[in-house]
Amino acid sequence: MNRFQGYEGLVRWTPDWSPSPIPNVAEAFEIGGGGRSYTFKLRKGMKWSDGKPFTADDILFWYEDVVRNTEITPVPPSWMVVGGKLGTVTKVDDLSVRFDFTQPHGLFLAQLAQPGADAPVRYAKHYLSQFHKKYNDRIDDLVKENNLSDWVQLFQNKGGSDEDSVRYGIKSQPLLHPWIFTSPPRGGSSHAIAERNPYYWKVDPQGRQLPYLDRVEYNFLQGDNTNTLTLMVxxxxxxxxxxxxxxxxxxxxxxxxxxxxxxxxxxxxxTEANEAVIQLNLTHKDPVKRQIFQNKDFRIGLSHALDRQEIIDLVLLRQGKPWQAAPRPESEYYNERLATQYTEYDVAKANQHLDKAGFTERDGGGFRTGPDGKRISIGIDLDSGRPIFVDMVQMVKDYWEAVGIHVSITSMERSLWEERVRDNADFDATIHRFGGGSGEAVVLDPRYYFPSSGNSMYAAAWQAWYNDLSGEDASAGVEKPPAAAQRQMTLYRQLLLTPDAAQRKDLMAQILQIAAEEFYVIGISLQANGYGVVRNNFHNVPKTMPASYIYPNPAPSNPEQFFIRT
Incomplete structure (x- = not known):
C-alpha cells in the first residue's frame, strides 16, 4: 500500500530519485552535531483526516508511548538505533521536534525516506491514546468488548501496527494520506476502496487542493494469477x-x-542488483552441505556452468546481459570485478573449479560425490508467483547436472516459500531478486554484498549474528561469520556513523571489493528496462520512473496528482 496509498513521511525521495531526500510532512529540517541531531519543523495548520490538528505531540506519542513501550515495541525500529543505543525525540515547540543520537547517524534521512519509516507521523495521539493503557483506565473493558487477549492486541488492531492491512486499513483511524480507506483491505479481501481525504495538506502549483482523484479502488488476486492479470490488462x-x-x-x-x-x-x-540471484545456503544446518556450499571454488564452478546468454535469449527474450549480483554500470558504486567475474560460460572451467574444490569422485549416475561419499544434490526452492524464476531454474538444473551436480526443484506458494527460506537452516538454495543496484539503494539494501539482513538468505545465521538477534548460538540459528564478512560488517557500521557522503562512498567501495573476493551469491543477468501500463484517460503518470521497493514506485511520482479525463 505504501507504493501508492501512504507514502507520507517526514521526508521523501524526489520523483527522479536524487540522492538526498527532501522535506515532506516536515516543512524543513536541520542537521547538527556532525550528524548526531536532526531537527524537523512541521507545517503550520496541518490536520489529520478527521480534522484534528497534527502537532509535535503526535510524534512524541509515537516515541514515548509506542517505541519506548516494550510491550508494543519489543525491538525498536533499526533506523532509530545507532551504536546499539536508541535515539531520543524531544519536543522543541508545537511545530518542531528534534531527534538526537549518541553517535552520528549518517543514513538517517535516507532511511526516513523509505517505505515503512512513516511511523513518526502515523500515530494520531487523540485517536490511538484511547486504546493505550497509559491513557485509558477502562482499557480492560475495551479488550473484553473486542474479544481480544490484551490491550497491546487492541492497540495494534485499532491502527497501532506496522502490518500494511492495519496501518492503512482501519476505517476510523486518522491519517495524513491523500486517500483514506472506506472499505479496508482486511484479511483475504479481494477488493478495497479508499476515498479522498478532505483535509489532505498538499496543493498543486495553482493552489488547488489535492488529490485530484476522488477515490482509488484496489483489486487483490489470490495466489499465482499472472494470466488473469494479463487478461485484465x-x-x-x-x-x-x-x-x-x-x-x-x-x-x-x-x-x-x-x-x-x-x-x-x-x-x-x-534499480536492483540482478534479474535473478541464486543463493546457496552457506549456513546450512547440514554440516556436509555447509562445507560444500562454503567452498568458493564450488560456487565459481557452478557460475561458469551457466549459459547466461542462452537464459537471457530464451527466458528474458534477449533483454539483459550476463551479470553477477552487483551495482549497475551507471551506479557511482559500480565495481567491474564484482559485476563481471565468473560470468563466462565455460564447461571446462566449471569442471576445473569443481575438481579444485575437491569433488572429483562420481557415483554410478555420473554425479559428483561430497566428503561424505554421497551424491552432491542441490534442492532449489522457488516462489511459484515469479514465473521467470520457474523457467530459469529448469535451465539451471540442466547446466549443473551437465557438470555432475544433481538438482531438484520445488515450486511453492509465496507464503510457504517465505517460511521455508527466511531464517531457515534446512533449505539448500533459492532464487530471488531485489537488492541495491543503483542510487542509494546500494547502501540501503546491501543484502547480496554482505550478510546484512533477513533478506541475505544465503547466510541467515551470519546476518543474525551481525544484527545481534540472540547472541552466538548455532542451535538458535546465530553464528559468528568468517573474518571477511566481519570486516564488511565493521565497515558498514562505520558507514552508518558517517554523515559525509564521500566518505560513505569510500567505505561502500571497500565492502564491495571484499564482496568480489568472497563471491557469496551467483547472479544471472543485468536487468533491462521494465514497463507498466496506464489507461489513455489516466494522466500525469511519468513516462519513466525508477522501480524499487526503497523508492517505492510509483509513490514518489506524486499519485495525488494523477487524474482521469475522458
Missing part, C-alpha cells in the same frame, strides 16, 4: 499497474494490445 480493466504481469515474454503481447485495450506503456528503470 489486455481488456483495459486496469488504470495503472507494473508488477507481476510485466514479464519480458508478455511485453510483445501487451504492446500489441495497446490500441484495443486503450492503454499506453511507461518505462520502469531498474
Amino acid at each position: 489486455l481488456g483495459g480493466e486496469i488504470d495503472m499497474e507494473d508488477q507481476f504481469f510485466a514479464t519480458p515474454e508478455n511485453k510483445s503481447v501487451i504492446a500489441d494490445g495497446m490500441e484495443k485495450g486503450d492503454y499506453r506503456l511507461y518505462a520502469t528503470s531498474p
Whole structure:
C-alpha cells in the first residue's frame, strides 16, 4: 500500500530519485552535531483526516508511548538505533521536534525516506491514546468488548501496527494520506476502496487542493494469477499497474494490445542488483552441505556452468546481459570485478573449479560425490508467483547436472516459500531478486554484498549474528561469520556513523571489493528496462520512473496528482 496509498513521511525521495531526500510532512529540517541531531519543523495548520490538528505531540506519542513501550515495541525500529543505543525525540515547540543520537547517524534521512519509516507521523495521539493503557483506565473493558487477549492486541488492531492491512486499513483511524480507506483491505479481501481525504495538506502549483482523484479502488488476486492479470490488462480493466504481469515474454503481447485495450506503456528503470540471484545456503544446518556450499571454488564452478546468454535469449527474450549480483554500470558504486567475474560460460572451467574444490569422485549416475561419499544434490526452492524464476531454474538444473551436480526443484506458494527460506537452516538454495543496484539503494539494501539482513538468505545465521538477534548460538540459528564478512560488517557500521557522503562512498567501495573476493551469491543477468501500463484517460503518470521497493514506485511520482479525463 505504501507504493501508492501512504507514502507520507517526514521526508521523501524526489520523483527522479536524487540522492538526498527532501522535506515532506516536515516543512524543513536541520542537521547538527556532525550528524548526531536532526531537527524537523512541521507545517503550520496541518490536520489529520478527521480534522484534528497534527502537532509535535503526535510524534512524541509515537516515541514515548509506542517505541519506548516494550510491550508494543519489543525491538525498536533499526533506523532509530545507532551504536546499539536508541535515539531520543524531544519536543522543541508545537511545530518542531528534534531527534538526537549518541553517535552520528549518517543514513538517517535516507532511511526516513523509505517505505515503512512513516511511523513518526502515523500515530494520531487523540485517536490511538484511547486504546493505550497509559491513557485509558477502562482499557480492560475495551479488550473484553473486542474479544481480544490484551490491550497491546487492541492497540495494534485499532491502527497501532506496522502490518500494511492495519496501518492503512482501519476505517476510523486518522491519517495524513491523500486517500483514506472506506472499505479496508482486511484479511483475504479481494477488493478495497479508499476515498479522498478532505483535509489532505498538499496543493498543486495553482493552489488547488489535492488529490485530484476522488477515490482509488484496489483489486487483490489470490495466489499465482499472472494470466488473469494479463487478461485484465489486455481488456483495459486496469488504470495503472507494473508488477507481476510485466514479464519480458508478455511485453510483445501487451504492446500489441495497446490500441484495443486503450492503454499506453511507461518505462520502469531498474534499480536492483540482478534479474535473478541464486543463493546457496552457506549456513546450512547440514554440516556436509555447509562445507560444500562454503567452498568458493564450488560456487565459481557452478557460475561458469551457466549459459547466461542462452537464459537471457530464451527466458528474458534477449533483454539483459550476463551479470553477477552487483551495482549497475551507471551506479557511482559500480565495481567491474564484482559485476563481471565468473560470468563466462565455460564447461571446462566449471569442471576445473569443481575438481579444485575437491569433488572429483562420481557415483554410478555420473554425479559428483561430497566428503561424505554421497551424491552432491542441490534442492532449489522457488516462489511459484515469479514465473521467470520457474523457467530459469529448469535451465539451471540442466547446466549443473551437465557438470555432475544433481538438482531438484520445488515450486511453492509465496507464503510457504517465505517460511521455508527466511531464517531457515534446512533449505539448500533459492532464487530471488531485489537488492541495491543503483542510487542509494546500494547502501540501503546491501543484502547480496554482505550478510546484512533477513533478506541475505544465503547466510541467515551470519546476518543474525551481525544484527545481534540472540547472541552466538548455532542451535538458535546465530553464528559468528568468517573474518571477511566481519570486516564488511565493521565497515558498514562505520558507514552508518558517517554523515559525509564521500566518505560513505569510500567505505561502500571497500565492502564491495571484499564482496568480489568472497563471491557469496551467483547472479544471472543485468536487468533491462521494465514497463507498466496506464489507461489513455489516466494522466500525469511519468513516462519513466525508477522501480524499487526503497523508492517505492510509483509513490514518489506524486499519485495525488494523477487524474482521469475522458
